[in-house]
Amino acid sequence: GESVGLHLPTLSVQEGDNSIINCAYSNSASDYFIWYKQESGKGPQFIIDIRSNMDKRQGQRVTVLLNKTVKHLSLQIAATQPGDSAVYFCAENTRQAGTALIFGKGTTLSVSS
């Protein structure tokens, strides 16, 4: 079936560096994408989303880039902080009513001081 995956299972950065987390998706019908952050023992926390009619969207310290040509999604975190350490998941959805988000495998971000 269709799946959403991430390129790297772990990413280690220094505090203050910029982090880039990547995701590849395979369903060309997907038109809505979300990045979630999950800390240990907690539910996923919404970070930022993007629709397929856009290729870039910025939030506070975060930017999501969407390349529909190669079905690639990335999350950029500026000035990474220790509190950003968590597992990051990309998720995809289509406009079909009632469909659930499908999650990728996750990337563990470790930020050292």
Place this chain on the structure above:
Amino acid sequence: GAVVSQHPSWVICKSGTSVKIECRSLDFQATTMFWYRQFPKQSLMLMATSNEGSKATYEQGVEKDKFLINHASLTLSTLTVTSAHPEDSSFYICSARGALGTDTQYFGPGTRLTVL
């Protein structure tokens, strides 16, 4: 913002017993709720989709008679794990989508189930 709660946050039960997990949307009406299961160091796997007032739709490989889902109101869905076994031990997470047509799913904090 939209808040989803789950109760209990953790539960330990004996093998063979049933456990009920509640998922509530606190400040919005959720026409659709979703149940996910997450094993350690793995991603969230969709178990079922639940629409208010209708039967849940289960993903392939998920036993509907073992994982009973009830979505009786626009703010409450329950997942009952019947005759639980140790292999059912997992982190169960619900999410809810509002009635306004937004795509965003809001997630609960999860319930840690341990079956002895």
